[in-house]
Amino acid sequence: METIPLVHASLGEQELAAVAEVFSSGWPAGQGPSGKALEAELAERYGVGDALALSNCGAALHLSLLALGVAPGDEVIVADYTFPAPAHAVRYVGAEPVFADVRADTGTVDPRAVADLIGPRTVGVIAVDTVGLPADYAELQSLADRHGLFLVEDAACAVGATYRGREAGTLAPVACLSFHGRKGATSGEGGALLAADPALGAGARLRSSFGIGSIFEQSQEVGLPIPVFEEIGYNYKLSDIAAAILRVQLGRIGELLDRRSAVAARYGELLADEELLTVPTVPQDRTHAWQSYMVTLDPGVDRAAVAADLRSQGIGCGHGTWACHLQPVYAKEGSCPVSADLFRRNLAIPMHAELDTQQVERVAEVLRDAVRTHARPHGGRRAG
Structure with a gap:
């Protein structure tokens, strides 16, 4: 594998x-x-x-x-x-x-x-x-x-x-x-x-x-x-x-960024119609460097189980990044509810300039299967 x-x-x-x-x-x-x-x-x-x-x-x-x-x-x-x-x-x-x-x-x-x-x-x-x-x-x-x-x-x-x-x-x-x-x-x-x-x-x-x-x-x-x-x-x-x-x-920045952008575009095509996740949003007035590619899972999807499925099939993934105010070193009064929600639901999937088309398609296929397998019945509400 x-x-x-x-x-x-x-x-x-x-x-x-x-x-x-x-x-x-x-x-x-x-x-x-x-x-x-x-x-x-x-x-x-x-x-x-x-x-x-x-x-x-x-x-x-x-x-x-x-x-x-x-x-x-x-x-x-x-x-x-x-x-x-x-x-x-x-x-x-x-x-x-x-x-x-x-x-x-x-x-x-x-x-x-x-x-x-x-x-x-x-x-x-x-x-x-x-x-x-x-x-x-x-x-x-x-x-x-x-x-x-x-x-x-x-x-x-x-x-x-x-x-x-x-x-x-x-x-x-x-x-x-x-x-x-x-x-x-x-x-x-x-x-x-x-x-x-x-x-x-x-x-x-x-x-x-x-x-x-x-x-x-x-x-x-x-x-x-x-x-x-x-x-x-x-x-x-x-x-x-x-x-x-x-x-x-x-x-090499231009060359490497072009390759990352092509990966991101292909992910967007393959995952755009998946109701159990949302692909990244890039406003028209800016462009993305694609250090990471993070999808936002529907609240009814078990993210840990999805990650376990991906890793069991040799596909790297991560939680994305952190809601800093929730970390023990900073925990205090006050909240950032949007950040906390993204911290719970975002999932990073492979993103780098060395990915080829077949690998991107395999990641998308395994991810689709995993989110559907680990969604609660009648969840189905689109993330966002």
Whole structure:
């Protein structure tokens, strides 16, 4: 029986050749020639004042909040239906995450929910491009401007997606990217901070390297420069090995996204008329990066039993993402009912650029059989 994994990184000979060059260079650590070249390419691609190559997107979120001056006692509104990295970053700086509910159709943060949560301690908003779909940035930026708040785009899942013709990563003054193994461009682990303001980027860069800047650059100076530690920093550097891989992957974003989009389109055709699930919604003013493909099951379908059926036949699947306010580390008063409902009913099925047509058709066929087998009698109400 063929195994069809939930995720699979598209890495090959080009990436191996790039790694070999780094080995030959003698500088595999962070902030070396490959890292600096990657940062220049990111800044050019996204048209930003500065771009930092970092160890992961969580590091980018943390550095963003430090650079924006978030302090203990502040509140930051964060999208609830997502991996909890944005809320974690808020806690890292001693502030309080306030969870905003999401749209039922897209799973992205609902601007109306954000507006209702703005209070005297609110200093900013972190919007999330949920599993690859950009949020409603026109409304969110308008809210932020009206109330004097910062807006950060968590574009971890959305490399290659667009909103009103603009690429994800450029939709707020500060944006954070992920290059984790399941993303559209990957180095296994990795991230980036994109800043419209070069001064913000410069401060974040210093903090990303223990507070002393690039050891590689200092090693090129004549004499014996001795770094001075003027503030506490972190070890958030991206290795030059990973940076070299990413330089190749950035050039392949269009190709890999086209393949993911073809998979998504075929799933949509095969599952569109299935009454026991709903396929993803993509508004006309944006495009999806398809980090994940999540279907929403009818309330009468036993999701755990469906997942067991898929896995027993070698097909990877997952719950999707999290309703953060329900996690024990954040559990408190207040609710996000739409997010909680999606958390209970969404199911992620295989999505990556290496899927072929036969595999997609097999996934859809097994999924159809499973949801019909595990639906309560007379359930039949369409999800949505």
